[in-house]
Amino acid sequence: MTSTDFARAAHQPVAARAAPNQFALLRQRRFAPFFWTQFAGAANDNLFKFAFTVMVTYQLSVSWLEPAMAGLVIGALFILPFLLFSATSGQLTDKFEKTRMIRFVKNLEIAIMLLAAWGFMVANVPVLLGCVFLMGLHSTLFGPVKFAYLPQVLNERELTGGNGMVEMGTFVAILLGNVVGGLLVALPQVGHASVAIACVALAIAGRVVAQFIPNAPATDPGLKINWNPVTETWRNLKLAHGNVVVFRSLLGISWMWFFGAVFLSNFPAFAKEVLHGNEQVASLLLVVFSVGIGVGSLLCEKFSHRHVEIGLVPLGAIGMTVFAVDLYFASRGLPPHAGHTLRSFLAQPAHWRVMADLLLLSLFAGLYSVPMYALIQLRSAPTHRARIIAANNILNALFMIASSVIAGALLKSGFSIPQIFLIVGLANAVVAGYIFLLVPEYLLRFIAWVMTRIVYRFKVRGDQHIPSEGAAILVANHVSFVDAVLLMAASPRPIRFIMDSRIFQVPVLGWIFRLAKCIPVAPQKEDPTVYQHAFDEAAKVLREGDLLGIFPEGGLTRDGQLQPFKGGVMKILEQAKADGLDVPVVPMALTNLWGSYFSRIEKDGAMTRPFRRGLFNRVGLNVGEPVSAAQVTPEVLQGKVARLLAD
The missing domain is CATH 1.20.1250.20 (MFS general substrate transporter like domains)
Incomplete structure (x- = not known):
């Protein structure tokens, strides 16, 4: 073994x-x-x-x-x-x-x-x-x-x-x-x-x-x-760098420790010099910060529906910046005082805004860090997972030392503690934005999370059938322009989609799908080059052990009914078999999307009346059991999706 x-x-x-x-x-x-x-x-x-x-x-x-x-x-x-x-x-x-x-x-x-x-x-x-x-x-x-x-x-x-x-x-x-x-x-x-x-x-x-x-x-x-700690440290960092998503997630976590260390190390001086409080006030700030981290960490499971939901990371980054900046404004112009006790400090309404900022800042830091840790654990190979974590600890230590040096230099240069909090808050927006552009998966999952929690109320049944590892093809009915986004939200792993090349011309959505590295496909008669490239890319996705998503109807439904499935999935499976792969196919059915914001409706184009069903309308996804490649035909898949729709 x-x-x-x-x-x-x-x-x-x-x-x-x-x-x-x-x-x-x-x-x-x-x-x-x-x-x-x-x-x-x-x-x-x-x-x-x-x-x-x-x-x-x-x-x-x-x-x-x-x-x-x-x-x-x-x-x-x-x-x-x-x-x-x-x-x-x-x-x-x-x-x-x-x-x-x-x-x-x-x-x-x-x-x-x-x-x-x-x-x-x-x-x-x-x-x-x-x-x-x-x-x-x-x-x-x-x-x-x-x-x-x-x-x-x-x-x-x-x-x-x-x-x-x-x-x-x-x-x-x-x-x-x-x-x-x-x-x-x-x-x-x-x-x-x-x-x-x-x-x-x-x-x-x-x-x-x-x-x-x-x-x-x-x-x-x-x-x-x-x-040898020097050569092994370098080897560990190279090992972590072998998986781009994991390595940049390590940098993201290390930045969180940089960010948090600036606040924790300055709490005593902040309490004394800015809030005019005694040691009890400094302890209160630590309590509030710790409670916020704890609450944010526990909320991750609730917000993620018990999956590793890295879409929470941009949400956490946004909150960290917003409340770090507001902490600067909340701590400006506080009236001078000889020295607040805990009781007198709490008696001032202006101080409650400071504590609320600290609580929410740290809560969002919990939302930011927990999914990143979970992603690193999930995506790292078991054989060297601990060495990846060791690389993370090294980076964390370096970033914390850097935070002390930079914060100390800023203080010596005449910056006040609230100004340092403001600088770090704004820097967080820049660093987080840079990381999310380098690793678009975070941003895409955030968009999917917003879509499924705010635009829609999204319920998934049978998500345990989505393979947690290995190559698989996910097939679903095609009802709206955001079907792919909803499937992204349901899957704990990234999905590469084959999509009609015309959808890439839709404003905003086209940018999202290009960011998600979706694969454009066109009819063979119209553009044989694009057609062949799509199948070549699909074969590469499966060879790399990833998930491939397709909509076998070949286009959006125009009447809300399931259309006949085309044979593209068979060509993909034939190539997979030639590559020595036995790839399962997972049928899926998107429900109650017809007539929602991003679907077509009869006698109208797409999204002509986007709010006709109001906010938070319920939509769903039913996931069926995987079908072995040997049993797959377009008719079999269509029948399984139809039964999932009926369920």
């Missing part, structure tokens, strides 16, 4: 016990122990770091570590292992069984926290700084395991929800770790001992829970480890 077979074998049983929603995963052994293990680890990281930061900033006098520099030094030491060891950790995760890796990492955490406990008890700053580096190493080792484990135990319909739960849990753990760490270290006489006990207890709790995580087989057990 190959490593890919191992991955598939681990994945197969999941569908039979698929969770009805993301919260139900917390009752299943394949997810719950893993969730609480990573939750305990994230909480411990932040409890330890924040307690240590408070200790050296307020409680100790260390001549060689100024209080103003303590946070920066601790943050840099924690990030450094991501740059040095991510490449190695990715290899180890691909090579070894993942649960074994998780338990090793949790054992390491206990050892580090025992050393840190001694450091807290005797107030030994060099030892605690060393533990910061070691906890960074702990997180570096755990990162690839975390994101490589999920696609191995969750199916495609659960992946977005599972990532949302992990993202939510991580930010809640960060928040609780910071709050508890700050409270414990401030306790008179017993503060340091309390932090020491809490850190060790959390490490042990995480290790106990990890014992219940089921085995997740190695995906590349024959991998030979390259211990």
Whole structure:
């Protein structure tokens, strides 16, 4: 059995016990122990770091570590292992069984926290700084395991929800770790001992829970480890670059970390200098930001209808820019104050707009990041998925360091914190737009998402019949000018469509279809070159293992009735057979589209009365079981689509 077979074998049983929603995963052994293990680890990281930061900033006098520099030094030491060891950790995760890796990492955490406990008890700053580096190493080792484990135990319909739960849990753990760490270290006489006990207890709790995580087989057990971090880092980046969509998604996630780091790192100064608040106000901003990320992450499953819906990414980017810009305007001209307490801060209506901006900004950041993570997990080959995640961690670290350097340079140049927020918000629009033009799939899925949530109320039945991997031909009736857009929305994978060349002349729609790399076709008698090119491209799509969409009627229906299917699908299947492919054909039926915005109606042209049925009218797609190539004829497919229409 190959490593890919191992991955598939681990994945197969999941569908039979698929969770009805993301919260139900917390009752299943394949997810719950893993969730609480990573939750305990994230909480411990932040409890330890924040307690240590408070200790050296307020409680100790260390001549060689100024209080103003303590946070920066601790943050840099924690990030450094991501740059040095991510490449190695990715290899180890691909090579070894993942649960074994998780338990090793949790054992390491206990050892580090025992050393840190001694450091807290005797107030030994060099030892605690060393533990910061070691906890960074702990997180570096755990990162690839975390994101490589999920696609191995969750199916495609659960992946977005599972990532949302992990993202939510991580930010809640960060928040609780910071709050508890700050409270414990401030306790008179017993503060340091309390932090020491809490850190060790959390490490042990995480290790106990990890014992219940089921085995997740190695995906590349024959991998030979390259211990050189420089050459392996470069190799990982080249490996990620091999899949353009995945690599540019990595850049998109790294930009999100750049964006978020600017806000998180400036919350204390923003609270003090701009909002005129005390430490409690700074903590409130962190709470609001964390809650927003958590809510946005959980909403991804609801908005995506339990698929990996990357159409949410442009929506998230738009919200991030809108509310970052509004935060600039909301924080301008606030009246000076000697120092707000939490109560007096909340009593000012102007401050609620600031908090709303932060909440919505972070909520949209959750909508932006979760689908990207899920896409990377879904599109990366199982044999080197962890190494792709390791490449992502390297890029994230570089982008976060860059954010600190750039934000610091802007502050020294005289820019205010609200102005920096404005600059980053506007830069987000530019960066996101550039990424979406480089990877049109994001923009196309966003258009499809808008069409199916706002223009129409779109319901899909039988979408489990759309293959999650491998080549297939999707055939559907042709009712409107946006049929292809609706099919895009129903499929978790990109579809290349063969379409009448005349539709490319329709304003806006033609641009969308060219962006989607649809294949124009014309009658052989009219343009034999275009005709032959269409079938050549169709054969190439199937050889590459992708989905091909066709409308066998050959054109839009003029009366709402199903027209006879033409024989183009047979020519495509013959070529596939000649290429040694056995390609299934999936029949589909678009329902209730006739007479809607983008269809023709009797005695009228297309879209002559676009709002005749009002907004949010219901349309649907019924997907039938795949038909083997040997059983396909135009008449058989037409009959199956007709039955789906009747259903």
